[in-house]
Amino acid sequence: MSQRSERRGIHVDQSELLCKKGCGYYGNAAWQGLCSKCWRDEYQKARQRQIQDDWALAEKLQREEEAAYVSSHSSSQTQPPQSHSQHSLATFSKFEEKKTNEKTRKVTTVKKFFSPSSRTAPKKESHEAKTPSPSITRQSSIETDRVSRDFVEFLKTLHKPGREIHKHSRAFIDSMGNKKQDLSAEELSECVQDFYQGMSDRLLNHFKGSSEKVDRVMDQVEKYIMTRLYKSVFCPETSDDEKKDLATQHRIRALHWVTIQMLCVPVEEEIPEVSDSVVKAITDIIEMDSKRVPRDKLACITSCSKHIFNAIRVTKNEPASADDFLPTLIYIVLKANPPRLQSNIQYITRFCNPSRLMTGEDGYYFTNLCCAVAFIEKLDAQSLNLSPEDFERYMSGQASPRRQDDPAGWPQSGSRVNPVLTQIQHNLSVLSSLEKRQQQVIEGAQSLEAELTEWQESVAREVQEILERYPLDIKPRASAIDAENVENDRLPPPLQPQVFAG
Amino acid sequence: MSETYDFLFKFLVIGNAGTGKSCLLHQFIEKRFKDDSNHTIGVEFGSKIISVVNKFVKLQIWDTAGQERFRSVTRSYYRGAAGALLVYDITSRETYNALTNWLTDARMLASQNIVIILCGNKKDLDADREVTFLEASRFAQENELMFLETSALTGENVEEAFVQCARKILNKIESGELDPERMGSGIQYGDAALRQLRSPRRAQAESIQECGC
Numbered sequence: 001m002s003q004r005s006e007r008r009g010i011h012v013d014q015s016e017l018l019c020k021k022g023c024g025y026y027g028n029a030a031w032q033g034l035c036s037k038c039w040r041d042e043y044q045k046a047r048q049r050q051i052q053d054d055w056a057l058a059e060k061l062q063r064e065e066e067a068a069y070v071s072s073h074s075s076s077q078t079q080p081p082q083s084h085s086q087h088s089l090a091t092f093s094k095f096e097e098k099k100t101n102e103k104t105r106k107v108t109t110v111k112k113f114f115s116p117s118s119r120t121a122p123k124k125e126s127h128e129a130k131t132p133s134p135s136i137t138r139q140s141s142i143e144t145d146r147v148s149r150d151f152v153e154f155l156k157t158l159h160k161p162g163r164e165i166h167k168h169s170r171a172f173i174d175s176m177g178n179k180k181q182d183l184s185a186e187e188l189s190e191c192v193q194d195f196y197q198g199m200s201d202r203l204l205n206h207f208k209g210s211s212e213k214v215d216r217v218m219d220q221v222e223k224y225i226m227t228r229l230y231k232s233v234f235c236p237e238t239s240d241d242e243k244k245d246l247a248t249q250h251r252i253r254a255l256h257w258v259t260i261q262m263l264c265v266p267v268e269e270e271i272p273e274v275s276d277s278v279v280k281a282i283t284d285i286i287e288m289d290s291k292r293v294p295r296d297k298l299a300c301i302t303s304c305s306k307h308i309f310n311a312i313r314v315t316k317n318e319p320a321s322a323d324d325f326l327p328t329l330i331y332i333v334l335k336a337n338p339p340r341l342q343s344n345i346q347y348i349t350r351f352c353n354p355s356r357l358m359t360g361e362d363g364y365y366f367t368n369l370c371c372a373v374a375f376i377e378k379l380d381a382q383s384l385n386l387s388p389e390d391f392e393r394y395m396s397g398q399a400s401p402r403r404q405d406d407p408a409g410w411p412q413s414g415s416r417v418n419p420v421l422t423q424i425q426h427n428l429s430v431l432s433s434l435e436k437r438q439q440q441v442i443e444g445a446q447s448l449e450a451e452l453t454e455w456q457e458s459v460a461r462e463v464q465e466i467l468e469r470y471p472l473d474i475k476p477r478a479s480a481i482d483a484e485n486v487e488n489d490r491l492p493p494p495l496q497p498q499v500f501a502g
Numbered sequence: 503m504s505e506t507y508d509f510l511f512k513f514l515v516i517g518n519a520g521t522g523k524s525c526l527l528h529q530f531i532e533k534r535f536k537d538d539s540n541h542t543i544g545v546e547f548g549s550k551i552i553s554v555v556n557k558f559v560k561l562q563i564w565d566t567a568g569q570e571r572f573r574s575v576t577r578s579y580y581r582g583a584a585g586a587l588l589v590y591d592i593t594s595r596e597t598y599n600a601l602t603n604w605l606t607d608a609r610m611l612a613s614q615n616i617v618i619i620l621c622g623n624k625k626d627l628d629a630d631r632e633v634t635f636l637e638a639s640r641f642a643q644e645n646e647l648m649f650l651e652t653s654a655l656t657g658e659n660v661e662e663a664f665v666q667c668a669r670k671i672l673n674k675i676e677s678g679e680l681d682p683e684r685m686g687s688g689i690q691y692g693d694a695a696l697r698q699l700r701s702p703r704r705a706q707a708e709s710i711q712e713c714g715c
Binding site for chain 1: 523524527564566574
């Protein structure tokens with residue numbers, strides 16, 4: 001249609017000067033033989049068509065982008081720009097315009113191109129990218145949301161600098177999200193440390209020498225950033241942290257036989273208050289893994305260390321020294337066997353604000369923990385003042401599954417740390433005691449039975465001996481008559497009665 | 503933590519076990535010996551602000567484990583230390599003989615610029631002395647150390663040891679030998695120092711960040 005009108009315009013222009021619409025006014029070559037009014041009407045129609053074409057193109061690109069994201073095919077991502085450029089060329093070739101009109105049309109095209117996509121996209125797209133790439137909405141965890149809200153609330157108190165900090169922090173997190181798959185753990189660490197350094201310098205300029213405020217802001221920044229990045233930077237797949245975790249875990253488990261005496265630990269666990277401090281110290285260091293922010297992990301280590309110092313102080317009744325503290329910390333680590341110990345240490349080393357690690361209380365206790373872990377890894381017979389034979393026997397003997405089932409193989413010094421283990425050991429002890437007592441009763445009964453039998457036999461035997469020694473001869477008795485005769489022989493003759501006549 | 507100071511120095515207390523390292527620390531922080539502190543809330547981590555040549559310096563003092571079996575794993579204590587107290591027991595020649603090893607570790611693991619003061623502790627037990635003042639003084643001179651005999655029991659020369667060490671560090675900063683801007687120097691600016699530095703708008707040397715390993 002437009003082509004036909006163009007031809008007709010050119011042809012008529014040579015012979016007539018009137019508007020081709022036939023409205024009676026004079027036409028103009030610049031408006032293709034139309035008068036200004038008719039030209040404006042014609043332009044409106046073309047613009048409407050352009051808008052519809054742009055809309056259709058945008059929707060097509062949207063679907064292609066989403067399909068590309070779902071299937072994660074990189075090749076399909078290159079298609080949209082090509083389609084876009086081809087379509088633009090086709091669109092622009094429809095019209096012959098002056099430069100000013102061409103510029104206006106391009107601006108309109110770009111604006112219209114982005115406005116439809118903004119309706120469907122869940123978030124605002126960055127205008128730097130010509131091709132809109134809708135991001136797949138991630139379900140962030142409740143904790144991450146809360147930390148983000150807390151961070152925003154904190155920054156509101158700072159007004160304009162707060163907005164700057166928030167912008168920089170978000171930009172950093174986005175850039176880290178893009179880089180994480182390509183960078184090694186050390187490179188990630190350098191990115192984070194560089195960000196801390198830059199942010200700290202900027203804050204120092206703004207707050208003009210108030211390092212306390214700077215520290216407080218940096219703590220919040222660290223909390224926000226590391227909560228968001230934790231999942232991707234803790235124990236990253238590019239590193240061997242997980243392997244080290246397992247090695248350390250096995251090592252500590254193999255050293256379960258190490259006693260307080262071997263380490264020269266000045267802690268008396270029989271005292272209830274001391275035992276309580278030991279339990280709390282173990283709980284603290286196990287809890288370290290549940291924290292996300294490096295500062296919170298350090299707080300667990302510091303709390304653990306303070307409970308250790310309390311245990312030593314109560315035992316010795318004097319302030320503790322580092323000579324006492326380090327062996328006790330080693331003992332606590334051996335008893336606790338904290339989960340993912342190496343990963344936590346590496347995470348703190350890589351991503352904590354460095355000013356807190358080099359100096360300060362948290363840095364001191366963290367350094368001691370690193371010393372304790374290094375000592376456990378290098379532990380040998382000499383370290384424990386044992387002979388190599390004893391050391392090997394303990395290391396290999398305890399590992400034997402047969403020995404572990406045998407109650408006799410249970411460690412002599414009962415562990416007062418775990419109440420369940422304590423109960424098991426107590427029960428085993430009671431059962432063992434009962435077994436002994438029952439054995440004694442059975443033996444007593446058997447002894448008594450034997451004794452009774454022996455007594456009967458001995459009595460019978462004695463009587464028999466006496467009878468044999470003194471035989472009893474019983475002479476046959478004489479008849480009764482003979483008995484009387486015997487008596488008559490000795491008696492005088494009976495008196496005869498005398499008769500008296502008077 | 504809210505006190506104002508010009509500089510923050512990280513200090514170490516090193517030496518054999520049983521030489522009185524923690525007693526020196528407690529005496530300096532709390533002005534008392536351990537026997538007198540039955541009912542004191544212990545200050546495990548040493549930190550104190552002192553005044554040295556018109557400047558306020560915050561000393562962060564790291565007590566270290568001195569047992570021989572821990573020597574190979576306690577090297578990370580030294581990272582970023584500006585000063586150190588090297589302690590031996592004047593009644594124990596064994597602790598004096600071990601000083602060379604401690605000195606080698608400190609020079610190698612901290613930095614060449616670490617300021618070390620030799621402390622012969624337990625001066626109050628002079629009757630049991632096994633190491634003479636002259637002998638130790640000569641050792642200190644040969645190794646470019648400052649030297650003091652101290653008593654954690656009586657408090658004699660305890661604060662003086664820390665103050666002398668801090669003063670020498672400040673002198674090194676002023677003479678340019680020590681650059682506080684270096685991350686590993688063990689020195690940090692406090693609030694007052696930063697305020698003083700910013701106002702003249704002096705150009706600062708570019709910060710060189712050392713590896714933390």
